[in-house]
Amino acid sequence: MSSLKEQLSTVGMDKIPPFWDVRYLKNVDKLSKPRYKVKEERDVYITLPDGVKICADVFRPDVEGERFPALLAWASYGKSLQSIKRTPQPVESLVFDHTIEAGDIDYFVERGYTYVIPDPRGIGKSEGEWNGFYSPKEQEDIYYVIDWIAGQPWCSGDVGMGGLSYYGMIQLSAAAQQNPHLKAIMPISVNDDYYLHCYYGGILNTYYYGFLDLCPVNNGVSESESLCDEEELKQKMKERLEDPEINSISYFHKILTTWPPRFHTWFLDVLLHPFDGPFWHARSSYTKYDKVKIPVSLCGNWAPSGRYQPFYSFMDPKLDVPKKLTIFGVHWKILRLPYRFANEDSLRWYDHWLKGIDTGVMDEPPVKIFVRGVNRYRFENEWPLARTKWDKIYLRRFGKLETEPEQDRNITPDSLVHEPPDITTAVPSLSYSTDFISRPMEVTGPITLYLYSAIDQEDANFIAKLWDVLPNGEKIPLANGYLKASRRTLIEKKSKPYQPVHDHTKAVPIKPGEVNEYVIQMQTTSIVFQPGHRMELE
16 A cells, blocks of 8 residues: 555645645545646637626636536636736735635646636626626526536536635525536635625625725626616615715715716615615525535635634534535735635545545544644534633723623723814724733634623724734734624524624614613634733724
8 A cells, every 4th residue: 555645646745735634534646636738718608598698718628528527716806817827926915916816727627627717797808787796696697607517528517616705705605506517615715694794793894895996897787776766776875875974985975976876886785785684685695505405615714804704604504515614724914816725625625526536525523723823723523612611801990801800890981082084093992901821722712792882972883803912012813893883783582692693684873871782793713822922802
């Protein structure tokens, strides 16, 4: 029997990736080997059932007469740049582009996969109207593109999906369309509730205002145009401008006072839907979990903010399929694009489900996480961990974080005063810190802040940040949490102490001066705080 090192060399690897465990490896020598050259077919047009033609690039093994499984990468960032020949770039590079996220095309084509990257309708060279991120029409189009792929003479009939961020987030909704040729997915970055991505805790996320410019939209049309008549749409735009938070931002004026409404059409939709409801449900995957019937490998990293983490999907019992959860040890400071950090894990997953090779990937415990601080991967059997010891840490006087609450009951509360942003650039905050940690301390699992506060307005935005403070004073972001005060109402039957679920269908104004409880979900994390470090809540 050949050694593991010899088996790895046959598939073009010189060492075991840090996220593999030899206890669960099988048939390493049977993993797909880099034996093919890449044949490129640019600007291939696919006709959809309504007659719209979308444009795709196809990369396949340069042999004729053989059929291969295919990977579809779908996003609105433009197909052409996904295959630019460049070494992976760090974030600080002058040519870094966060939209090059379709995956490592050559790696998979050389190993016997076809890679298909279309421009969705209204993007790049494709016909039709683009209705924004993850639209119902986009999800439907993916079904028909998978049909087209499966029917090509170079395809075995088995299809998966690849990619990071947008390319990952669309995959669960695509799987819910139940195309019989789609056999497995591996979304890297999972966002199951798109409302909470555009409105963090009910707070408008302006991320997409600028990011939309990175999508080569040739025909953007707001979905709101089809949801109401012209006069109703004009009235909704006028009413939205009456919100002081919106009215104070000149950039939003441009969107809400342009007619026809063709300026920043997607952000117009975001602005016109400040509450959760059908518009967001159609674009979110959690509403469709019962329709997903194929294996899912849910991947992510320890993102300090947003709803990018896959824990919510993994824990949802409605997603009742063979599923795995992986948190990679990659964060934005060390991210390189085009990305390669997940190649080997993706190959094991897709060789198993698309080529029928028993790679042992389904023998592993279902959860694999990277533990920061000690910087190593660890398998777990469930999430949250069954052995979790739930601890409470209290906000104390003089900016202290301690495991015991204040004993005195009549303490003057800490105060925070904000000045308007048109007269100052200062952003005041309050910070609470532990003493220097004396021995390694692990924090793994969900984090929730229970904050009691009185404000002097009818509404406010709460933002909480958790830091690992190093002995030299450097601060490493661990987790953020967001909540608009008027969205504090909990849906009790859905909430857990560590996972609050708020009612974002309406606003409940605050009575100025009244003390309220605000339950703020923060990002899940795993870190071992080392001696000499401190935990800080801002």
